[in-house]
Structure formats: C-alpha cells, structure tokens
Amino acid sequence: MAGEDAAWPDVELTERWLEPAAADTLFEDLRHSLPWRSHRVRMFGRDIDAPRLSCWIGDPAARYRYSGTTHEPEPWPAALAAVRERLAHAAGTPFNSVLANLYRDGRDCMGWHSDDEPELGPQPVIASLSLGATRRFVLKHRREPARQAVFELPHGSLLVMRGDTQRDWRHALPRTARAVGPRINLTFREIIVRG
Ligand SMILES: O=C(O)CCC(=O)C(=O)O
Numbered sequence: 001m002a003g004e005d006a007a008w009p010d011v012e013l014t015e016r017w018l019e020p021a022a023a024d025t026l027f028e029d030l031r032h033s034l035p036w037r038s039h040r041v042r043m044f045g046r047d048i049d050a051p052r053l054s055c056w057i058g059d060p061a062a063r064y065r066y067s068g069t070t071h072e073p074e075p076w077p078a079a080l081a082a083v084r085e086r087l088a089h090a091a092g093t094p095f096n097s098v099l100a101n102l103y104r105d106g107r108d109c110m111g112w113h114s115d116d117e118p119e120l121g122p123q124p125v126i127a128s129l130s131l132g133a134t135r136r137f138v139l140k141h142r143r144e145p146a147r148q149a150v151f152e153l154p155h156g157s158l159l160v161m162r163g164d165t166q167r168d169w170r171h172a173l174p175r176t177a178r179a180v181g182p183r184i185n186l187t188f189r190e191i192i193v194r195g
C-alpha cells in the first residue's frame, strides 16, 4: 500500500511465462535482429562502457532519459508485438516501451539502481522478461540493506515489479564467476508522455 514500508518488495515471478520453444525463438530473433549497442556510463567520475549491450525500443513519443542521456526509441520489432499485448493483459497495464539488455556472459551485469525516473510515474509497473541463461536478480532495501530478496530468473520467466518497489528498494544483476551463456532481459515500461 502506498506510504507503507513493506517488509518484502511488491514483486511476482512467473516461471515459464513463455514456453521454452517460444522463448528460444524470441531469444534468437532478438539477439540477431536488434541493433545492440554499447553505451557509455559515468562511474566514479569516469566514462566507461556499460558491462552489457542494450537497445531501447518504444512508441515514437516514448523518449527516455537513462544514465544521463536521452534515448530515441527504436521501432517495435515484429517479434515483440504479440508479447507486448499478452504482457499488458497479464500485468493489467499498457507498456509503450522496453529496455532490452544483452548480457554476453557472466562478466556482463547491472549495478544497483531503481527504475525511478520521473517519466515512469510514482508507482511504475515494470514487467521483466528473461531469455537465455539463468541469472540471479537481487533486491535490497534502501534504508535497511540487510533486507534482500533474491530471485533466479530462468529462460522464459516473467518478473513483475509494482507499487513502491522502485521507491523503497534497489535492484541489481550481479556478475558471476560461473560459466554462463548469453542472456537477454526485456523490461517493459510505460513512459508517461506529457503534452
Ligand atoms: O537484467 C535484469 O534482469 C534487470 C534489468 C534492469 O534492472 C533494468 O533494465 O532496469
């Protein structure tokens, strides 16, 4: 509930949201067809390559500021049209954009952050679809970092974050020394378009 400091983040994991065969097809399609790019991020006062490739997709109006730069969205690939519809239905809310990340191996990762950009509104619903290698996703409470929630995100799984999750928790995809193959993650978001 808004304002309350929940003991657990408002997240729900559905394994096998996509059947393995459908997840395989989508993984291969996106891996080869999306214009994956390496982005520069500022860390400890230096510009470095983000440890992953990414691609920002969305409706033309869904411009987005991320890591200090404005991204013009790529158009929706045909392979995502049906998934987007089904997701909107499953999550009970529309999505006008998706951030796709490609983690090439266990060294690729994402550091601690919240998806709390003002363009997403106060209680964003973020639907995160995972394809490829299973990786660990960790949420940590902002004020009480000992409070953590850990999820393994397998091929075809869907994790939906809601409510005050972005306000009260940060999340990360840590690197791993295990030998893992590539993984694609799609975080569907609704950018609130003004005017
Ligand atoms: O790769 C993941 O599971 C998380 C990605 C993420 O947090 C993001 O794109 O904001």
Ligand SMILES: [Fe+2]
Residues within 6 Å of the ligand: 113, 114, 115, 171, 187
């Ligand atoms: Fe995130």
